[in-house]
Amino acid sequence: MINPASHIKKIFVEQDVVDLPFTREILKRAATIPVEIINGHHLPGLDANQYPQNLTKGKQNLLLCRNLGHFFKPCPGTKEYRCCDYQVINIGMNCPMDCVYCILQAYLNNPWLSIFVNVDDLLDELGAAIANEPNRFWRIGTGEFTDSMALDQLTGLSQILVPFIGRQPRAVLELKTKSAAIANLQGLTHQNRTIVAWSLNSPQVMREEELRTATLDERLQAAAQVADWGYRLAFHFDPIIDHPGWQEGYAETIDRLFRLVPSEKIAWISLGALRFLPSLKQIANNRFPKSRFFAEEFIVGLDGKFRYFRSRRVELYRHLYGLLKAQADPKTCIYLCMESDEIWREVFGFVPKTLGGLAAMLEKSVF
Numbered sequence: 001m002i003n004p005a006s007h008i009k010k011i012f013v014e015q016d017v018v019d020l021p022f023t024r025e026i027l028k029r030a031a032t033i034p035v036e037i038i039n040g041h042h043l044p045g046l047d048a049n050q051y052p053q054n055l056t057k058g059k060q061n062l063l064l065c066r067n068l069g070h071f072f073k074p075c076p077g078t079k080e081y082r083c084c085d086y087q088v089i090n091i092g093m094n095c096p097m098d099c100v101y102c103i104l105q106a107y108l109n110n111p112w113l114s115i116f117v118n119v120d121d122l123l124d125e126l127g128a129a130i131a132n133e134p135n136r137f138w139r140i141g142t143g144e145f146t147d148s149m150a151l152d153q154l155t156g157l158s159q160i161l162v163p164f165i166g167r168q169p170r171a172v173l174e175l176k177t178k179s180a181a182i183a184n185l186q187g188l189t190h191q192n193r194t195i196v197a198w199s200l201n202s203p204q205v206m207r208e209e210e211l212r213t214a215t216l217d218e219r220l221q222a223a224a225q226v227a228d229w230g231y232r233l234a235f236h237f238d239p240i241i242d243h244p245g246w247q248e249g250y251a252e253t254i255d256r257l258f259r260l261v262p263s264e265k266i267a268w269i270s271l272g273a274l275r276f277l278p279s280l281k282q283i284a285n286n287r288f289p290k291s292r293f294f295a296e297e298f299i300v301g302l303d304g305k306f307r308y309f310r311s312r313r314v315e316l317y318r319h320l321y322g323l324l325k326a327q328a329d330p331k332t333c334i335y336l337c338m339e340s341d342e343i344w345r346e347v348f349g350f351v352p353k354t355l356g357g358l359a360a361m362l363e364k365s366v367f
Contacts, residue, residue: 001218004150004179007096008113009060011035012043017066022117022155026064029154041065048110052283058111059096062151067116071125075144085359088144089126091157092116095147097178098211100288101239104145106280113146115155123164130168137363140165143176143197150179158184166191172366174234178213180222186229195267195366196226197234200257202249205241209291216253220260227265232366238272238337240316241293242308250320258327266329267365271320272337273313275305303338310343317347333365 011033017023018037027035042048046058067090075086092115094108116122130138142148142161152158158175165173166189175185176197185196198219200206206216214222223233235257237250274293281294298306307313317336324334335358336344341351352358 001180001214002212003153003181004096004147004212005152005154005181007060007212008033008062008151008154010062012061012063012112013037014041014063014065015039017064017117020117020119022119023064026115026117026155029156043112046110046112051109051111052105052287055105055111055287056098059094059098059113062113062115062154064115064117066118067121071116071122072129072140075141085139085357087138087140089122089140089142089161090116090145091122091142091148092146092151094145096150097147097213099178099213100209100211100284100291101241101274101276101280101293103276103280105283105287106277107145113151115151119157119160123160126164130171134170136170137359137367138168138171139174139359139362139366140171141174141176141197143174147177147179148175148197149177149181151181152184153181156184159188162188162190162194165193168193176234176236178210178219180214180218182222182226185226185231190231192230192232195232195234196223197236198223199236199238200253201237201239201241202243202246202253204243204245204249209241209288209293216256217260220257223261227262231265232267233261233265234268234270235266236270236272236337237320238270239274240271240320241274242296242312242316243293246316247319251323254320254323254327263327263329263332266332268333268335268362269324269328270335270337271317272339273308273316275301275303275307275338277305281306302340313339314343314346317343321347331365333361335361 011030015037043061046054046061071090073088075088094113161173165171173194174197178199203216227233299309301307344351355361
């Protein structure tokens, strides 16, 4: 099992954050990695104007810097599709792992990894938001612009966020990952308010399209371990990719999931078919010329992203939903990510509104 943080070859630190406590903790853990102090936000030898050509090299370099904007904001969904009211903590940008379909390749504008080290500002902003709406159910995650756990053995951020959320009676934290870097989660006071989540796919997609990630068995073994530590779990089949043998592949993954992981520990499982910004196709084709799934037929959705045709998405969803429903615990919420009510009705036979909305469905699966 490879720790994704081991891919970091050099750490750059902006001058104005050198003395922050979180910076010092990271550098202490990274004792064997070369460090360079810099002025400004550009890394020597990694020209942002050469992005995305230098993205592969950039993933080996970590920048510790200050977040000058907001840490806490709604998930960037669209009103045209059913959103789950997810709230995002922006802990950094980019990821040391390298998935062919990763939307960040088309979303970011520089090649390097970033971790925001002004953690006190993060906690103040998050705490104020929760205090301002004490009756609201907050489902919060850190895995929107980076992997939640890929660098955790280097940063130790989970050891700060998990106890913090554990003290919030109306909030849950979702840590979403493709790694098996879970060591820091052991022994934390999580109060059943942290859900550890893994992205899953067919074995072929995981092997060929998700580079430097944990294997299927490594992810599931890690999930079983954190369940034993008392955490709830979640799984995300997203993106579901149409490829030769997809029916058998997803069936194998789902069968192994329920063989290795206690079903009663799973709070929710999401399904989301492949969708991507138009610019991603050329970027991914240039970086991964052996990959073939972008050659399928797509249409432009209401959110401006390419998607499979509606009938194809329904077929994909119905197949996975049938497999999941046969083995999942009745209390597990299985839902669609960023799909229309029409697709919900065709796949599940109902729309979220009839059950109080998707956010309420997810809240019920936790409390």
